[in-house]
Every structure is written in structure tokens, then in C-alpha cells.
Amino acid sequence: MAVDKNMNVLIVDDYKTMLRIIRNLLKQLGFNNVDEATDGSMALQMLRVGNYGLIISDWNMEPMTGLQLLREVRADAKLKSIPFIMVTAESKSENVIAAKEAGVSNYIVKPFNAETLKTKMSSVLGDFA
Amino acid sequence: MPAKGVDRDLSLRLDAVRREHGDTVRVDQVAEVVRAMLDTTSGDIDAGDLRLYREIESLADYIHAAKAEIAALRPGEIKNEFIASATDELDAIVGATEAATNEIMDSAEHLESLAPMMDAQVAERLTEITTRIFEACTFQDITGQRITKVVKMLKEIEGRVENLVKAFGSEMDAPKAEKAAPTCDEHLLNGPQLPSNAADQAEIDRLLASFD
Numbered sequence: 001m002a003v004d005k006n007m008n009v010l011i012v013d014d015y016k017t018m019l020r021i022i023r024n025l026l027k028q029l030g031f032n033n034v035d036e037a038t039d040g041s042m043a044l045q046m047l048r049v050g051n052y053g054l055i056i057s058d059w060n061m062e063p064m065t066g067l068q069l070l071r072e073v074r075a076d077a078k079l080k081s082i083p084f085i086m087v088t089a090e091s092k093s094e095n096v097i098a099a100k101e102a103g104v105s106n107y108i109v110k111p112f113n114a115e116t117l118k119t120k121m122s123s124v125l126g127d128f129a
Numbered sequence: 130m131p132a133k134g135v136d137r138d139l140s141l142r143l144d145a146v147r148r149e150h151g152d153t154v155r156v157d158q159v160a161e162v163v164r165a166m167l168d169t170t171s172g173d174i175d176a177g178d179l180r181l182y183r184e185i186e187s188l189a190d191y192i193h194a195a196k197a198e199i200a201a202l203r204p205g206e207i208k209n210e211f212i213a214s215a216t217d218e219l220d221a222i223v224g225a226t227e228a229a230t231n232e233i234m235d236s237a238e239h240l241e242s243l244a245p246m247m248d249a250q251v252a253e254r255l256t257e258i259t260t261r262i263f264e265a266c267t268f269q270d271i272t273g274q275r276i277t278k279v280v281k282m283l284k285e286i287e288g289r290v291e292n293l294v295k296a297f298g299s300e301m302d303a304p305k306a307e308k309a310a311p312t313c314d315e316h317l318l319n320g321p322q323l324p325s326n327a328a329d330q331a332e333i334d335r336l337l338a339s340f341d
Contacts (some may be wrong), residue, residue, distance in 0.1 A: 014143045017230050018270045024238065028256060060274070089274055111267040114260045 003128035005030045007053030012036075012043040012069065013087075014061040018110075022056060025114045029121070030128070041066025044072055052107065059088035059095070067102060074103040077122050083124040087112065108109070139166055154298055156192055161188065173331040196297060208290045212283050219276050219283075221323050229244040 011022045019036045022050065026034050035050065037043035041064040057082050059066035066086055073079045073125065082104040088095070091109045098108055105124040110118055122128060141261045142162050146154055163185055243250040321327075328336075 013270075015270045015273065017227060017266065020234055021263050021266050021270075023233070024241075025260065028263075065327070069231075089271055091168055109272055113264045127268070 003125045003127065004053065006033060007031070008033045008035060008051060009054045009056065010037060010046060010050070010052045011033050012038070012040065012045060012055065012057035012061070012066065014038050014058065014073055016060055018058065021047045022026045022117075025117055026113065029118055040069030041068060046065070047073065048076075052082055054121070055082055056087055057084065059099075067099060070099065070102045070104055083097070085120055085124060087117075130131045148151070153292075156196055158295060160189055160192075199293065199297065204294050208287050208294065212290070214285045216280050216283050217323055219280050221321075223276050224274050224324065226269050226272060230266050234260060234266055 009026060011019055011026070011034060011048070013019050013036075016127075018040075023034050025038070026032075028071060028126055030066055035052075035061060036045055039061040040057070041113070044064070046052075047055070055069075057066040064072075066088065070084055070086070073082060080103075084103070085106045085108060086099050086104050087108040087110060089110045106120040110122050139162075142165065146162060147157055150158065237259045240255060244255050248257065
């Protein structure tokens with residue numbers, strides 16, 4: 001099934017600059033419906049009222065981290081099937097394992113490039129041109 | 130004084146010091162208790178007590194020497210000047226790189242907005258180039274996180290130095306050693322000023338004009 005590039009994507013990061021970078025990269029990949037949150041709790045509120053097809057989240061944020069957000073999403077019957085990509089500078093294997101155990105769909109280590117973002121998005125959403 | 134009486138007196142004195150100062154007790158206060166206890170035992174000590182007395186005396190000498198060495202490091206100065214200055218400089222780096230990154234991205238977004246006005250091949254190439262610019266801008270997030278970690282470490286060191294200063298009392302705030310006279314124009318080499326201290330170009334121009 002073709003990927004719907006009109007889906008709503010939620011990006012979560014406490015660095016405004018990083019939100020802007022990811023938004024621009026998504027735009028270049030053809031995804032224009034992008035919302036932003038600056039921590040996990042804000043993201044959770046937006047997820048509960050919105051209709052999102054993909055979450056791209058940083059890990060290290062306050063007060064709610066990306067890992068906590070992931071656990072909340074996976075524990076919520078309405079949200080649990082939304083693909084969740086972690087984009088983080090946390091590159092220790094124990095971090096990746098913890099994220100995987102919490103149900104992460106894919107994991108991108110910062111710094112990253114557009115090709116990596118596209119590849120990881122394709123792996124969770126299906127191929128898109 | 131019988132040994133049990135000495136123990137009780139020592140216990141009472143230590144309790145009094147603890148009540149007054151909590152768990153952070155200055156070395157000179159400990160020395161005072163030891164001195165008082167030794168005074169109470171004078172004329173009533175045997176060979177074993179004398180060995181103990183010498184051990185305590187050498188311990189006191191050791192503590193005094195260590196205290197003098199730590200005071201020479203001027204921990205108050207480390208805390209108030211060096212660490213505070215280093216964290217300000219690091220915060221300024223984060224602010225400056227963030228501002229520069231946003232400027233770069235503004236320009237890249239403006240460039241990208243020109244793509245629809247170009248032929249398809251040129252527009253595609255332009256988009257590739259702006260993508261590279263956006264990718265490169267991720268450096269700011271990484272450097273920002275690394276610098277934040279360093280600032281946290283410096284704050285931790287600052288806290289420990291502060292505890293040291295508290296434990297040793299006001300003697301740690303010894304006057305600053307006179308710095309060696311700067312050679313040549315060394316005193317003018319201060320590096321970039323923090324934004325809060327820096328003069329802008331208009332101020333510089335006014336200053337220059339004031340010489341005319």
C-alpha cells in the first residue's frame with residue numbers, strides 16, 4: 001500500500017533548531033503536515049487529540065523523556081499502533097535495547113542525514129518515492 | 130580524671146559541637162575539642178596515653194599542613210572566578226552557535242523557496258544542496274548537548290569546592306596572590322567578550338569618534 005504523504009507527523013525535540021531541521025528534511029521528503037512538541041508530555045497531549053501517522057522523537061528531554069513518551073504511547077490503546085522513530089544522540093547499546101523493549105519502531109543516531117531518515121521512515125511506513 | 134569521666138566529657142563536647150554546627154565542623158573546632166581534652170588529661174597520663182597524644186599531635190600537624198596547601202590553591206577563587214567564567218563562556222558558545230545555525234537555515238529556506246522559479250534540473254540540484262545544509266546544521270544539537278554536559282560537570286565541581294570552603298572556614302578566602310605583571314600587551318588579550326559585556330560596533334564607533 002502506498003504511503004500517504006499527507007499523514008500528520010509529530011516531531012518531538014527540546015531543541016527548536018532540531019525541530020526546524022527535521023521539519024525541513026520531512027518537507028523535502030514530501031511530508032508537509034508536521035506538528036512540533038518540545039517534550040514528551042506536550043507530545044502526549046497532542047497525540048490524544050490529534051490523528052498522527054508517525055512520531056519522530058528525541059530521547060533526552062524534560063520533564064518527560066522520549067522513552068517515557070514511547071512507553072505511554074505503547075500503553076495507550078488508541079495510540080499504540082503509531083510508528084515511533086527515536087532520533088537521539090544516545091548511542092549506547094543499552095539505550096537501543098531499552099527503546100526496543102519499550103516498542104520503538106526504529107532508531108536514528110544523531111547526527112544523521114536525510115537519506116538515513118528516509119530509509120528508517122521507509123522501514124516503518126513502507127517504501128515511498 | 131578517670132578514663133570514664135574523660136570519655137563522657139569528650140562525648141558531651143562532641144555532642145555540643147554537633148548541635149551547634151551539624152555534620153560540617155571546621156578543623157579549628159575539632160582542634161579546640163582535642164586541645165581541651167588533652168588539657169583535662171594533663172598530670173594524669175601514662176605511657177599509652179602519651180603515645181596517643183603524639184599520634185593526635187602528628188595528626189593535627191598533618192591536618193594543618195593539608196589545610197595550608199588547600200588554602201594556597203584558593204578554592205574560593207576557583208569557585209567564584211574560574212568556574213563561573215568557564216560556564217558563562219560555554220553558555221555563550223551555545224547561544225552563538227544556535228543563532229548562527231538559525232541564520233544559516235533562514236538562508237537555506239530562502240534559497241529553497243526559489244526552486245519553483247527554476248527549471249526542474251536546477252531546482253533538483255538546489256534542493257540537494259539545501260538538504261546538505263540542513264543535515265550539516267545538526268552539529269548544533271550535538272555540540273549543544275556536549276557543552277551542556279560539560280557545564281553540569283563544572284557545576285558539580287563548583288559544589289564540591291563550595292563544600293570544601295565551608296568545611297575549612299574563612300581562612301580559605303585568603304587574599305589573592307598578586308599576579309605577575311603582564312608582559313608587553315598581554316593584558317589586552319582577553320578573547321571574545323561575553324554578549325552581556327561586549328560593546329557593539331556603534332559603541333566602538335562612538336569611542337573612536339571621541340578621540341577626534
